[in-house]
Amino acid sequence: MHWRVPRRPGSRPDAAWLTALVENLALTGPEGQAAVGYLDKHRVKLNTKRQSTAARWTLGRQIQIHPRYADGPADAPYALSLIVHEIRHLQQGPYTALSVYGELDAWQAQFRFLKQLTGQFHEAPFHAETIASLMSLPKGLDRPTLERARTLMRRYAGDKYRIDLLPLFPLPSELAFWLGHLGAARGAGTQQN
Numbered sequence: 001m002h003w004r005v006p007r008r009p010g011s012r013p014d015a016a017w018l019t020a021l022v023e024n025l026a027l028t029g030p031e032g033q034a035a036v037g038y039l040d041k042h043r044v045k046l047n048t049k050r051q052s053t054a055a056r057w058t059l060g061r062q063i064q065i066h067p068r069y070a071d072g073p074a075d076a077p078y079a080l081s082l083i084v085h086e087i088r089h090l091q092q093g094p095y096t097a098l099s100v101y102g103e104l105d106a107w108q109a110q111f112r113f114l115k116q117l118t119g120q121f122h123e124a125p126f127h128a129e130t131i132a133s134l135m136s137l138p139k140g141l142d143r144p145t146l147e148r149a150r151t152l153m154r155r156y157a158g159d160k161y162r163i164d165l166l167p168l169f170p171l172p173s174e175l176a177f178w179l180g181h182l183g184a185a186r187g188a189g190t191q192q193n
């Protein structure tokens with residue numbers, strides 16, 4: 001096994017929980033085994049860290065899970081689904097991961113996996129309805145769809161989830177869109193003169 005849980009002197013006793021979490025992920029079936037295979041192949045480091053979100057990835061190929069999850073069981077379906085979500089971002093690369101398009105892809109991967117484990121998107125009806133709406137969105141570079149995804153993610157996660165700061169498209173596509181828009185506006189202005 002090449003994925004690892006960093007062990008530092010004085011660190012929280014979350015290492016055993018993280019190890020058990022990954023072992024349990026492998027037991028969930030083909031998708032869980034593929035996720036563990038990705039962790040192993042790419043030597044992804046796992047740790048816990050206080051943050052405003054449930055989990056996050058880093059450019060240094062780490063997945064950081066909020067420590068509140070380490071207080072629960074290492075086979076908790078939602079905690080397992082967080083790993084699937086963050087692995088999707090690592091697979092996407094930073095340009096895609098740091099976009100609403102990338103988040104939609106990762107959320108859909110996470111909640112599809114969660115539904116496979118539990119039979120539902122969420123136990124609370126309001127959240128289940130919100131996620132069902134998110135899951136019905138097509139994946140693509142369509143601005144109205146991505147704006148709807150952004151709204152649904154904020155409804156689910158709350159105002160502290162700053163998806164509003166991310167571009168809708170992966171950065172190269174977003175830049176191309178706006179440069180094309182700018183060029184079209186300049187062309188229209190030139191034709192009127």
